[in-house]
Amino acid sequence: MSKQLDCNVHDYFEIICIRKSWVTVTTKAGENFSGEAHDIALNSAKQELLMLKNTTAEIGILLTEVARLHAHDNAIAQHNFLINIT
Template structure:
């Protein structure tokens, strides 16, 4: 199983962070996580590369691994995109 998503899908997260969009994430577990997109980064953990989305919600920082996200909804009106399906 890959620990990274495609470059094309990664770009959507970068756009959301650049514009600090309010987002709602649907995780593979079924959990919903929402907040303001802040940063997307790649980190190394035990010789594995992981891509992380940082969001803020109620003044708390939340980190979500991109491969755990199955859907990205943008709640902020914007000309770029509203929804991205990453994985079922």
């Protein structure tokens, strides 16, 4: 079973989805994905995915694979932040 996220970290994901924030996510494998945070969903293995919409597609990223979350370029300055998830 995959590691569970700390509730405080999960809150960041919920907040960016509620705000439809523009974010860049860096995975533990070093991949970067950017887009508008859209939703948190369960996949068939019941793992949570952060759904990002960009100009070409919807992207699903396992929350437990996120190493860094950067909310940026949002109109309200307080909605921009960077957290490293360990």
